[in-house]
Amino acid sequence: MTTKERILQGAHDVFQRNGFSGATMQAIAEKSGVNKALLHYHFGTKTELFHAILQQSFSQLLPAVFMALNSEMPLRDKLRNVVELYLGTIIKNPELPLFVISELQRNPSFIKKQINLRSFPPRFVQQVNDASARREIIHAEPADIMADLMGLCILPFVARPILQHLSGKSNAQYKEFLQHRVQHVCDVLVGGLFQVQR
Amino acid sequence: MTTKERILQGAHDVFQRNGFSGATMQAIAEKSGVNKALLHYHFGTKTELFHAILQQSFSQLLPAVFMALNSEMPLRDKLRNVVELYLGTIIKNPELPLFVISELQRNPSFIKKQINLRSFPPRFVQQVNDASARREIIHAEPADIMADLMGLCILPFVARPILQHLSGKSNAQYKEFLQHRVQHVCDVLVGGLFQVQR
DNA sequence: GACAGAATTGACTAAATGGTTAAACCATTT
DNA sequence: AAATGGTTTAACCATTTAGTCAATTCTGTC
Structure with missing residues (x-):
């Protein structure tokens, strides 16, 4: 499982449980077991990461x-x-x-x-x-x-x-x-x- | 309309549109047209104010x-x-x-x-x-x-x-x-x- | 009109948060 | 083993946020 996937997984969990405003980048980083800066390195901003998750969630549904x-x-x-x-x-x-x-x-x-x-x-x-x-x-x-x-x-x-x-x-x-x-x-x-x- | 009611009204609007995490006390204060400190004076914490709104909303439903x-x-x-x-x-x-x-x-x-x-x-x-x-x-x-x-x-x-x-x-x-x-x-x-x- | 207590405010604090950056790390190539 | 380029981290920054507090204003009572 690549790092990017681990982050997506963690972000999925945290966003799904707390919504966009309730989720923090720190919480996502911890859930994924990586440093917070890495989220920005791979996905830019919180909004972009969130959109990736929302897109993926919607397309499952x-x-x-x-x-x-x-x-x-x-x-x-x-x-x-x-x-x-x-x-x-x-x-x-x-x-x-x-x-x-x-x-x-x-x-x-x-x-x-x-x-x-x-x-x-x-x-x-x-x-x-x-x-x-x-x-x-x-x-x-x-x-x-x-x-x-x-x-x-x-x-x-x-x-x-x-x-x-x-x-x-x-x-x-x-x-x-x-x-x-x-x-x-x-x-x-x-x-x-x-x-x-x- | 008493001040407390104005606050409840503003809080209702803001919480309903943004959820608990998405709402800020500042936004509620502005919507109600009062100082932010007044929210705490009348309702203690954000959580307590929120619970009042949630209670009221639920009982409407x-x-x-x-x-x-x-x-x-x-x-x-x-x-x-x-x-x-x-x-x-x-x-x-x-x-x-x-x-x-x-x-x-x-x-x-x-x-x-x-x-x-x-x-x-x-x-x-x-x-x-x-x-x-x-x-x-x-x-x-x-x-x-x-x-x-x-x-x-x-x-x-x-x-x-x-x-x-x-x-x-x-x-x-x-x-x-x-x-x-x-x-x-x-x-x-x-x-x-x-x-x-x- | 003076007083008392409640209501209201502006200025402040401490913590949390999204985002940045320079340095360290690591794998691959030469 | 030196160089290279992508990956990862710790430390840091600016802003936002919930909550506090002393000072001020308002309101009713004597």
Whole structure:
């Protein structure tokens, strides 16, 4: 593992836990086991180092989902597929969503400058609009379904402290809860969109 | 408006926009139009002032929802009711959810010490468990439905920058999108939980 | 109007923080 | 083994920041 990678790893940990303002170069240096000046030698400024981390974090979170959303699969299966993929990613890195969301909220310009996703995947948009027009799903637009999907997936992670407290679950129980969530989210999402006529 | 209230107002704005670490006492003083030393005179330390704001913010967000969840209403109507109430609150204060969620994540101990909600409202728990046992809704526990509800509601606010960017909406269009969301969330949530047998 | 206590301020301090720099270190080439 | 160029470090600097304090102003009471 090269020094640069060790620093990126340390920066990732510290930024993710504390956010941009809460993180200090000293803390990152210690976490990485190198001298503070080395951070500047390799990455210039705190902001540049942070942007490297934010970029990397973001690209862990959405691009794979977008690829899946752009596949040929029928909408119903696609949604199940994406939920599994998305939740799988998040379970492996539970602090990722809140980090990305918080920091993008405070660096909105970063989105336009650094993120190369320009719009929802065209095939997904097509499918949703078609299905909505044909009444196969309830009236909805792509942004709705994207919001549903993301919201249902990330909430138990971003709001874990409060949700775990209120449900009185132990850590182990909460982990189990998260496992079951995959199925639950699929059921609610697919079942809520593809409603039978009553 | 008393000085103490002016300070609380300024602190609310600054903390909400920048988080605990990103906020400075100087910025709060300027926003409130008072001398920095006055903040310490009235509130002691930055941490204490912050806790006052976090407490107040949190209590804007959940207690009303919990009261509604504890009413006598049948579950189906109750869910619609709570979604309207919750989304109504958030639309009036769109930065509240992300602020509370981020800061609780970094102050988990705050929940046990300062927040007097100890568990989900008993009537809600009862209803969910009954309905789940009787197969009126899909298999789910209260924490699931709470997570669904919160996730569906808050996502378009906490992830607004990215979602608005990807959907290519103007500010006005996004506002309209948020308006329609109330109906959409109700449909997905109620429709997804109360599924007919197929 | 004098007094007392609370409210408010400007000037200050000590610690922390992002960033710089000159020197030391190390591997590779000649 | 000397030279070279990239890497790493300790010491340092300027600025920012939370917090303090003595002095001043304000407000109500006698």
